[in-house]
Amino acid sequence: xxxxxxxxxxxxxxxxxxxxxxxxxxxxxxxxxxxxxxxxxxxxxxxxxxxxxxxxxxxxxxxxxxxxxxxxxxxxxxxxxxxxxxxxxxxxxxxxxxxxxxxxxxxxxxxxxxxxxxxxxxxxxxxxxxxxxxxxxxxxxxxxxxxxxxxxxxxxxxxxxxxxxxxxxxxxxxxxxxxxxxxxxxxxxxxxxxxxxxxxxxxxxxxxxxxxxxxxxxxx
Numbered sequence: 001x002x003x004x005x006x007x008x009x010x011x012x013x014x015x016x017x018x019x020x021x022x023x024x025x026x027x028x029x030x031x032x033x034x035x036x037x038x039x040x041x042x043x044x045x046x047x048x049x050x051x052x053x054x055x056x057x058x059x060x061x062x063x064x065x066x067x068x069x070x071x072x073x074x075x076x077x078x079x080x081x082x083x084x085x086x087x088x089x090x091x092x093x094x095x096x097x098x099x100x101x102x103x104x105x106x107x108x109x110x111x112x113x114x115x116x117x118x119x120x121x122x123x124x125x126x127x128x129x130x131x132x133x134x135x136x137x138x139x140x141x142x143x144x145x146x147x148x149x150x151x152x153x154x155x156x157x158x159x160x161x162x163x164x165x166x167x168x169x170x171x172x173x174x175x176x177x178x179x180x181x182x183x184x185x186x187x188x189x190x191x192x193x194x195x196x197x198x199x200x201x202x203x204x205x206x207x208x209x210x211x212x213x214x215x216x217x218x219x220x
Contacts, residue, residue, distance in 0.1 A: 006037040010099040012090065012113035013040070013106040015068050016047025021105045021129055024177050026050075030057040031178070038103075041093070041113075043068055062097075064089060069109055083112070090116035101125065104148070108133050108141040108162065118147040129154035129177075131161045138165060145170070 011025050022042075029038040040059060042050060043066040054061045066086055067079045090112055094102060102117035102124040104110045110126070117124035126148040133141065142165040145151075150171035153159035159174060166172075 006035055007101065008097070008099045009036060009038045009101045009103055010094055010097070010113075011038055011040050011103040011105055012110070012116075013042050013104075014066050014110055014112060015106055016043040016045055016050055018049050018053070020177070021107070021127070022050055024129075025105055026053055026057055026059055027178050029059045039097070039099070041090070042066070062093065064093065066090075066112070087112050087115045087119065091119040094122055095120045103127060105129075109137050111140065111144045114144060114148045123149045125150045125152055125173075127152040127154070128158050128162050131155075131157045141165060 011029065013021060013025065015022070025040055029040060032038060038059070040050075040054060040061040041064060042061065044063040045065070045068070047063070051061065051063075053059075064086070067075070067082050069075070069079050094116060099122060102113055102122050104113040104117075104124060104126045106127075107130050108128060114124050114126055124147070126145065128151060141162075145166045148170070150173070151162075151166060153162070153172060153174050154177055156174065159172070163172070
């Protein structure tokens with residue numbers, strides 16, 4: 001690796017809609033200094049907002065026709081059919097742009113990026129941020145985790161949940177999600193009471209639904 005040039009990082013996620021991982025990817029990519037150049041790679045489908053925010057923050061990104069894993073059988077079938085093709089497609093892109101590191105975001109079901117990185121011999125770090133996954137996802141993750149070089153845990157609970165599924169000789173780091181202190185200023189008056197008053201009806205409604213659901217479970 002040439003340390004006179006910026007380290008090129010490919011941050012890959014298989015979900016284009018804005019959520020916690022996507023927001024973290026944007027903030028980190030926009031905040032890093034010139035020694036690290038981050039390019040986001042995400043699906044073209046359902047990513048209009050992510051593209052707009054990337055453009056606004058000046059974050060580089062590449063779009064791919066990636067299939068996002070969902071719970072309906074039609075999407076699962078499509079995901080499995082195009083899985084190998086999409087892994088190869090990502091690996092070609094990584095090699096073409098000469099990335100130094102691959103950062104896999106989005107959780108334990110983000111398999112394609114880590115396999116593509118292994119295919120072209122690029123070091124990868126897998127970023128885990130949740131504390132629950134279906135058994136089938138955990139089983140596949142336990143196998144594919146072998147191909148990652150290291151892991152980032154977003155919390156202590158995340159580390160406790162996933163570390164038992166990963167080989168103990170893998171490097172790991174505990175890095176919590178960043179907070180924009182200019183936006184979430186502790187000295188700023190956010191008028192929390194006023195906000196809760198507006199949301200009072202919805203909050204009660206949500207609690208009632210949750211209680212009814214629990215009662216039905218206990219009854220059955």
